[in-house]
Amino acid sequence: MAADTRQSPAPAPVREPGRPPRQVWRDRLTHWDYKASPYLYIAPFFLVFAVVGLFPLLYTGYLSLFDRDLLDDSPTFVGLGNYLDLVGDEQFWKSLVNTLSIFLLSTVPQITIAVGLAALLNTRLRAPTGWRISVLLPYVASLVALGIIFANLFGPQYGLVNGVLETLGLDRVDWQADRFSSHAAIAVMVNWRWTGYNALIVLAAMQAIPKDLHEAATVDGAGAFRRFRSITLPLLRPTLIFVVVTSTIGGLQVFTEPKLFDAMPGSNNGGAANQFQTVTLYMYQSAFETQQLGYASAIAWVLFLVIIVIALVNFLLTRRLADSGGDR
Amino acid sequence: MRRAVALSVAITVVGGTLAACGAGDADTGADGKVELSIGTFTEFGYEDLLVEYQRLHPDITIKHNKTGQGGPYHQQLFTKLGANRGLEDVVAVEEGHLSDVLAKSRLFNDLAEIGPKDVTADRWLDWKYKAGTDKNGALIGYGTDVGPLAMCYRKDLFEAAGLPSDPEAVKPLFATWESYFAAGDQYVAGTGKAWFDSDAQIFNAMHNQLPTGFFTTADSLDIESNRDIRANWDAVTAAGARGQSAKLTAFSNEWNSGFKSAAFATKTCPAWMLGVIKGQAGPENAGKWAVTAAFPGGGGNWGGSYLTVPKQSAHPREAAELAAWLTAPEQQVKAFVKTGNFPSQVEALSAPELITATDAYFGGVESGKLFAEQAGKVAEPQYKGPGDGRIQETVTTPALQAVEQGTSPAEGWQRVVDGAKKIAG
Numbered sequence: 001m002a003a004d005t006r007q008s009p010a011p012a013p014v015r016e017p018g019r020p021p022r023q024v025w026r027d028r029l030t031h032w033d034y035k036a037s038p039y040l041y042i043a044p045f046f047l048v049f050a051v052v053g054l055f056p057l058l059y060t061g062y063l064s065l066f067d068r069d070l071l072d073d074s075p076t077f078v079g080l081g082n083y084l085d086l087v088g089d090e091q092f093w094k095s096l097v098n099t100l101s102i103f104l105l106s107t108v109p110q111i112t113i114a115v116g117l118a119a120l121l122n123t124r125l126r127a128p129t130g131w132r133i134s135v136l137l138p139y140v141a142s143l144v145a146l147g148i149i150f151a152n153l154f155g156p157q158y159g160l161v162n163g164v165l166e167t168l169g170l171d172r173v174d175w176q177a178d179r180f181s182s183h184a185a186i187a188v189m190v191n192w193r194w195t196g197y198n199a200l201i202v203l204a205a206m207q208a209i210p211k212d213l214h215e216a217a218t219v220d221g222a223g224a225f226r227r228f229r230s231i232t233l234p235l236l237r238p239t240l241i242f243v244v245v246t247s248t249i250g251g252l253q254v255f256t257e258p259k260l261f262d263a264m265p266g267s268n269n270g271g272a273a274n275q276f277q278t279v280t281l282y283m284y285q286s287a288f289e290t291q292q293l294g295y296a297s298a299i300a301w302v303l304f305l306v307i308i309v310i311a312l313v314n315f316l317l318t319r320r321l322a323d324s325g326g327d328r
Numbered sequence: 329m330r331r332a333v334a335l336s337v338a339i340t341v342v343g344g345t346l347a348a349c350g351a352g353d354a355d356t357g358a359d360g361k362v363e364l365s366i367g368t369f370t371e372f373g374y375e376d377l378l379v380e381y382q383r384l385h386p387d388i389t390i391k392h393n394k395t396g397q398g399g400p401y402h403q404q405l406f407t408k409l410g411a412n413r414g415l416e417d418v419v420a421v422e423e424g425h426l427s428d429v430l431a432k433s434r435l436f437n438d439l440a441e442i443g444p445k446d447v448t449a450d451r452w453l454d455w456k457y458k459a460g461t462d463k464n465g466a467l468i469g470y471g472t473d474v475g476p477l478a479m480c481y482r483k484d485l486f487e488a489a490g491l492p493s494d495p496e497a498v499k500p501l502f503a504t505w506e507s508y509f510a511a512g513d514q515y516v517a518g519t520g521k522a523w524f525d526s527d528a529q530i531f532n533a534m535h536n537q538l539p540t541g542f543f544t545t546a547d548s549l550d551i552e553s554n555r556d557i558r559a560n561w562d563a564v565t566a567a568g569a570r571g572q573s574a575k576l577t578a579f580s581n582e583w584n585s586g587f588k589s590a591a592f593a594t595k596t597c598p599a600w601m602l603g604v605i606k607g608q609a610g611p612e613n614a615g616k617w618a619v620t621a622a623f624p625g626g627g628g629n630w631g632g633s634y635l636t637v638p639k640q641s642a643h644p645r646e647a648a649e650l651a652a653w654l655t656a657p658e659q660q661v662k663a664f665v666k667t668g669n670f671p672s673q674v675e676a677l678s679a680p681e682l683i684t685a686t687d688a689y690f691g692g693v694e695s696g697k698l699f700a701e702q703a704g705k706v707a708e709p710q711y712k713g714p715g716d717g718r719i720q721e722t723v724t725t726p727a728l729q730a731v732e733q734g735t736s737p738a739e740g741w742q743r744v745v746d747g748a749k750k751i752a753g
Binding site for chain 1 (some may be wrong): 397399400404406407409410432435522524576577578579580581582583585586591622718725726729730732733734735743750751
């Protein structure tokens, strides 16, 4: 019934003198309904978010001010002590560099390939749905299964990738021990999973671009590449921003891939010398292996801030990039 | 094996929150039955036994929570201990995590106090029983199984290298660590192949033979002051540098493949390792592996578990009774027949089922008798301080792995010292 009143024309009812008070009360209700209902409708999301998102976020912040062991009943307040420790913690910086390196190695190729893939899928193909579903398949497959398969492929001694490299006359690569190689291997895993997914999102946006723009440009003599750069790319801007921001958030939280990549099953070390330990993996290790919950909370907050900063930078960069494309 | 890994990793990744909701508190059901729960990992061979127990005790129903792999299982265990809820009434703890449990023994019931009075220390091997008591003498866990160490080796590879290959004749090679590494040099020279699987596997075995672990009995970190630890480090890394290590991280996919491709000739071999070798080397290598009743430096133990009753259990007495029954010799012999988990009970070691057990894969060796003999060679349990197991798993093992990947032994040692300090806090 509340919805019915809301559908009545917008202007607020004018109160007439001499009307019975009940009518005034009803007017007031209608007025509140009109003002408050939209908020009520979206409230469930924010309530759930407050419980499972905001509260843990704030509580983690509170916890990060304590020196708290997992089985410790009496945590001691240390203020910003955990954060100061973090600044001097070599392993943390190492894991941050690892994370950024894996992030760059995965996000940049991933989005580039996704846009290219979308452009290909947007051309006239036989059985378009079949092609579209097939690029999504890696995303559907279980992440854990993928992790195990890829860790096997990249095995240093008996892995398939090294076998192929050797047949091609190239040197074997120690995918576990070498820092950059391990990052590349993990990035391949991430890309394998996410490229198709992003390609479909970009494809949806591409299909929403009006055909007449392309036709007009064709009439003006623009080639396919020129049309792609000057029409498709600028009009993809909002979608690209979305894709870049979500993959930034995901890319900086990579956890399962490096965990499963480690030769030692169940290990959180990220390699013998932490050469591919990401920040989330280090956070998990601090919380549940070395059992320092306060310290792990501090890591979580720093990671949160890093993600916000990088997502913002990416947002601005993407806007700029797509803008300049439109000016031409 | 691989599926178990996948499963357990999935549980860690996805199930962190789910698991907190499962494993509900045991309660007395509406029908007046006591509901008990028991948590185990990998295979304890308890399925049939639990059915039998419920038949013998009609007023008790049991819920069995099984986790595929030990690592995630114990992480969950400590999280639930910290949350003070969610743990089963009977909780299995593996020997490697026991030091952390004993350091928090106030969160567990003293089984000597609440358990059946007829269950006494003489049920178990002396060292097994002692390792399950905390500093104040409280009995925290009833021993289930043990992993007495013997040596497994590739007969055919030994012959090819000109080494003796008969189980009796190889014993002198495995008398001391010196003789073991010397034979390794001979093997490497003869075949150009590796002698053992990884530095860490040998280091752990050597380290566990020391009277105290990484801590003194007063719980202060001993890693720099205990010269023996460093001596073991130097001996292992030197042997590795001479080509004795196959550089395969234990339980990795590559290590599994290593059994098939004969990447190493010897393996430190607790009783349960026979099953691992059979599974990984496969039927095509039957008869090539052998096991002998010798171990460098005397004896040793790797693995084996305890059943504990945490304080958060709503029915501690009933739980202790169940744990006591499961760890009785008769039951553990049945579990041995089912899974090969080697019993820790004195009486079980002379049970006919065990004494007559043979293993065709390993040349028809009398494996039961052999490991019973090895169990008798284990000395006093090593004193392990809080965090001892974690140092072995997250500090020394990766550091040795790094040395195998090219880090210098001196730098690796520095990492060990730094890492151990961090864990000791």
